[in-house]
Amino acid sequence: MKFQGTKEYVATEDLTVAVNAAVTLERPLLVKGEPGTGKTELARQVAEALGLKMIEWNVKSTTRAQQGLYEYDAVSRLRDSQLGDERVYDVKNYIKQGKLWEAFDSDEKVVLLIDEIDKADIEFPNDLLQELDKMEFFVYETGETIRARQRPIVIITSNNEKELPDAFLRRCFFHYIRFPDEATMRKIVEVHHPGIKESLLTSALTQFYEIREVPGLKKKPSTSEVLDWLKLLLAEDLSPEDLKRDGANALPKLHGALLKNEQDVHLFERLAFMARGQNR
Template sequence: MKDRFESTKKYIASRELLDGVNVAIALQKPLLIKGEPGTGKTMLAKAVAQSLGKRLIVWNIKSTTKAQDGLYLYDTIQRLYDGQFGEEGVDDIARYIRLGKLGEAFDSEEQVVLLIDEIDKADLEFPNDLLWELDQMEFYIHETKRTVKAKHRPIVIITSNAEKELPDAFLRRCIFHYIDFPDEGLMEEIVRAHFPNVEEKLLKEAMAAFYEIRSYRDVRKKPSTSELIDWIRALQIGGIAPETIRGNLPFLGVILKKDEDLETVRHKV
């Protein structure tokens, strides 16, 4: 087990990102990650957990998620039913308290990595509702009069797609990192991490075609790292001759997801 985060076999991070993670760990603050879709925001948490040899707890945020869901739920209906049929231990409320993901992370016997994924999906007030919990790393369960306090401050990684603006008070408590789109050098490294035996010519041609498509201004949804990786996989499985890639652009649907974009690119080639 290490105490510093480093690039893993499958996850290649830039120097700045590595620093960002390590600073967040040192200062015990949540790390807020933004960046284009597909630049590996969610993957980062997995890599951090793997690199540090810690357990990863993922809290996926949806538009209906409430802050309370992450702390605990009191399963009243189950208790009601149990009360009806005279189950044992109904008078013990603690039996019906279910810890949420944040609660689970606090209650863990060892330090964990907590990923709060796509925080911007939730309601506007959601981040504000978590300020105290993330600051103090504790919350209070009214029903059992118990305070859940983090035994070891979890390493908190938060991702956002910038669908909504996050409140200032919340931002002030975070360390912020914006994942730049990888340049060709870093991209090559990333692709090689996924396909150690990739054919040189195929890699070169696919990368060239990929960056050319990205450079078209009228492409609405620009393909990203994950799409390139899928594409190279498709090209390999399809046994496509590398020299035909740029001319024919096979499996274009893997990198472009909008009809208009497919048409635009086909038209240009």
């Protein structure tokens, strides 16, 4: 069971090594990187490449670790007892399985994605230590222990919004997805926009990487954003000459696909203003 990437996902050699190492070690793969570098998509493509079902747990700021195991609805049980409902005699009727339980209960191996774990409270990773390590947990309401029938491939993503606890990191295989260099980006573009003219691609990528290097940029455009930008360029049938910028117009064509906040737009406007002043 080896991951080598897919037709839809360009995986670098170090990324495929990381995925396969995590599978061999039977440890969660913790993937970090800039937003838009394909961390979430990696789990989907691993599942597709290995022919496995994927279970996705999207973590939010309000998510608690217990929700990944199960939730006990005591309020509904109390209400049903007041109404004389016979369901109250079986506590299992009021237990909702979480994503970890779903993964553990599967007869076949699955890919479990815990997406953006750093969005949750700092204690969230610690609260999952034993469950991810031993692949089991205890249900207090029923007195049963839920054990993984098949150890899932666990992929955890983080945008580095919070530092993760050392105890949690020790139990993971770590990989940082570096932002693609131009050669890798060309392969990614070919997957999404096959047959794009070389001259347009060269001009667009040159400008894209120049934008990313502008000092003071609050949010650098990502892979997903350059793909959207190229889609617009193709839809508008723009040529490399149309993309040329000068001092009077520092903003790129269709810049709304690349620059996602007013600070960065104003930054390019100031650069244009300064360039016009120097040319006088």
